[in-house]
Amino acid sequence: MFNSLPRYSVVLLFALLLSWVYLFPPQLVSSLNTEISDLFFRIRGDIPQSRKVVIVDIDEASLEKYGQWPWSRLRVSELIRKISDARAGIIGLDIIFSEPDKSSPHTIASQLKINIKNLDNYDQILAETFAATPTVGGYFFRFDKKTHENMPIIPAVFIEKGLQNNHTILEPKGVVLNIDILQNSLYSSGFFNNVPDADGMVRSVPLIMRYEGMIYPSLVLEMLRIYSHANDVFIFGDAMGVEKITFGKFSIPTDFAGRLYVNYRSGRNYFKYISAGDILQGNFDPKDIAGKFVLVGTSAVGLADLKATPLDSVMPGVEIQANILDNMLQGDYLHEPFNIALYDLLILWCIVLIFSYIFFNTRVWLLAPAFIVFFVLLYKLFFYLFFDQGIVLNLFFPLVAFFGTFILTAGFNYFNTSRQKESIQRIFAKKVSKAVMNDLLKHKNNKILEAHEQEVTIFFSDIREFTRISEALNSSPKLVALLNRYITPMVDDISRHEGTVDKFIGDAIMAYWNAPNQVADYADKAVMSALRQIELLEGLNHDLNVEFGVKLKIGIGIHTGLVTVGEMGSLDRSDYTIIGDSVNVTSRIEELNKLYGTTLIVSNATKEKLKEVYTMRSLDIVRVRGKHQAIEIFEVLSLGKDEKLSLELDQYHTALSYYRSGNIQHAYREFEKLYARYEHKLYRFYLDRSKEYMDHPQKNFNLVYTVENKL
Structure with a gap:
């Protein structure tokens, strides 16, 4: 099967050939170029x-x-x-x-x-x-x-x-x-x-x-x-x-x-x-x-x-x-640039490289409309340069470069279409994820299936006290129905935010953003999807309480890092998935919601990628279970600034700054006020940590909290 190397080799050889003809032009080529410039004059008309x-x-x-x-x-x-x-x-x-x-x-x-x-x-x-x-x-x-x-x-x-x-x-x-x-x-x-x-x-x-x-x-x-x-x-x-x-x-x-x-x-x-x-x-x-x-x-x-x-x-x-x-x-001069050969060759190469990339990556049914649109744009560009800016460039070679590139790429695309369809159909037969299948259909080749490193934002969510809920229902059909009612809107929202659902692990959902395709602002989309799922669950809980007599609570962990992404599995059955240390870190971050009494935690690696404004606070600097390196984690409370939480967050940040600077007694007093007013598990957690240092003054203060056991 043709891959990108030989097809781009052909267009590069085409560009080299055109460059050689430009540098050593036969008289016919020069005559054709002047005919095109003369045509521009006739199109322009009187001025x-x-x-x-x-x-x-x-x-x-x-x-x-x-x-x-x-x-x-x-x-x-x-x-x-x-x-x-x-x-x-x-x-x-x-x-x-x-x-x-x-x-x-x-x-x-x-x-x-x-x-x-x-x-x-x-x-x-x-x-x-x-x-x-x-x-x-x-x-x-x-x-x-x-x-x-x-x-x-x-x-x-x-x-x-x-x-x-x-x-x-x-x-x-x-x-x-x-x-x-x-x-x-x-x-x-x-x-x-x-x-x-x-x-x-x-x-x-x-x-x-x-x-x-x-x-x-x-x-x-x-x-x-x-x-x-x-x-x-x-x-x-x-x-x-x-x-x-x-x-x-x-x-x-x-x-x-x-x-x-x-x-x-x-x-x-x-x-x-x-x-x-x-x-x-x-x-x-x-x-x-x-x-x-x-x-x-x-x-x-x-x-x-x-x-x-x-x-x-x-x-x-x-x-x-x-x-x-x-x-x-x-003063409305027409003039050739002083280094016209450099400009002409640069334009020639840009046209060949840019349009070969565009045409190679355009669906077959869009090639003709794309050709017409880009031809008109090139015509308008050169017409503008010629008469509005007075820059006289070679017009013949850009035209030949554009037409030649289109013919070469269209030929390759046409020749490869049947083979690619057969290959993709074989891949589909192995796939269990419909989202991945649909995404593969958008690509011109199947190199995306090959394992490679990619930075992604990973999402884990888990239902709290699911064991207790399953015991209370005491019915497998009811439990399956409950999970289906919960998972369906969550998965739909992940898809709406351009995420890919990787797998379901019991009551947990694993998803990621920025693979198989590149996704713009992928960290933001992951966080916004998580916030939206929390909102959806609030509305869904009313119906679940009526139907099943339960209300669900979830914890979500989000982390951004490098993973290995690609098709993995046996010869007979495989799936497109991600593996790597970042996946394990995300799972551990999700567990921390139980410790801090939170719903949505993101790592510092994800926070650094965010472009939108969120109401959030730093929770802790932790060493998650099984890891040596500590990371800072944050609780995301809402999209945009939440003025209702400003007073509480100001008090919290004051208490946290005392704690992190080692001023334990001041920290204890501030967290005590917070807990008395809001009774949040997070404040109780810091009260206990502060009291531990107050009761044992000989103990060295350690800013990093190490999670020893599974939560």
Whole structure:
């Protein structure tokens, strides 16, 4: 028969296999993971934007009206000045001017070698516009061809913290810049590369790149830095990669390469678009631009700046930049944890181990509902982590781990069901305790029958003067009927409190808590059951007096300790029971009720386990019959605080403290007052003990009372 070792070995091998695939993933696995994350975006749908970012679009209508791109620098200058005149906060150019304007009169005259002074130089006019407006220029890096250009000076200091000898930041081979006259007139500039994944989808965008040993910012990062008036940009990380970029009040988490995972707000045209043609014609509301971040770019198909994103297959590159800028303005970043591999593997192993345990220990008919419930919970958890907490984790492997674990455990459970039924039926044939049989049915295997050590709370109860009662009845049928009337409600109450009845020894009942199954608060449940049985007996005695002419009194002893629990007996007949020294101690504790005139005694070991509040008192420190080690015992009077007994208990505790401190004469006087008022056997017992020491002053005081004979 399969046991826990081989079945858990299989799931562990499954987890190891998944871990290996995670560390060395084939391209198909990476593609499936990105497909799942893209699906999350589509399920989530649109989210609000800051409305601080506006796109001035060189669209098809603009090209139709003003001609194909590139436009003359004079028209571009007019466009930028009109944007600036509308009080734009900052203007970012998602376009590049890498060649001189061929339509400029100055350029034409130079080409014709005509020396005519004072001709308009459109590039110079645009340069002057750049210098006079809050414009940040754009350029792009090349990864296919090495070039040698004088890079623009960025008016900021980029400080790397912990990135010594780091090569995770993208390092392009070359760069395409604006022509010198334009580049030099710009206050600052940034690259606008959108680097797609292997499947052509743009999911993350670099915020920094390292070129010829220097760090350069992206266009939108530089726009935000200028907006924040920060001169120092800190790049934190270690030799493994970048962790975050901070400046001013902004702290931007990135991946190891300094890329931002874009939290797309929606598909294309979600941000405010204003046609460049409308700007040039003055056909727009200046309020749409005033104080805003304005990105100038193009959505025209012919200009080939359309990209695929998780929410749209053809999003203009300039709108991707708008999404990134809006992410940073609102601070709702999506980012991979710095040690993402550790997190992903930890989640993978937790899913395999936790759900294998759950599914292995779930009844077959509950597997499908449990699978659905846990799948929904996992989905909600990852959705919450992804979008509410902004934590980008691998989604493919948790999904495979969950499905794979379910299939493995369901297969094992299905295969073992028939064999387990046969085994349990054989066990049932040997069992005499119905409670144990029913409990065994709840378990997936029969290892519970094997003898093992277990801490339990043990219960013994016994009817006082039962011999006298049996003689008075003088009838075996009546005696059996009396016992049945008494035992039935007591056993029912033990079961209601999750106890297991072990056996009946004449008129005595033996039971225990915390076996075969673990029982929460088992000591409390044993004590509460005992108190309830005392109450039941008070009500039952009226009927017993009418039917049999007797009233029963019982004594109960409760102790907690280690026992050996399991199936014991002969080959043909056995029972699930407990044995051990703690059983004998409990039996001796129950006998002490006769000595102290009490009904319910618990040991200190049980008292220490109790969580509920009870009215109780310390009875004595005793060495029970046949034992060398002394234990403290307590009488439990009620559940909760009994104010009616407070005065008596206060007086008793005063008397007991005198006695235990060896102040015998004071103790004697206090117990004498108690006995005169309450006539309790306990007080008579301490009076006799005190008097013994008073009559024999030479006798050494011994706090421990030793029980020599059977009571």
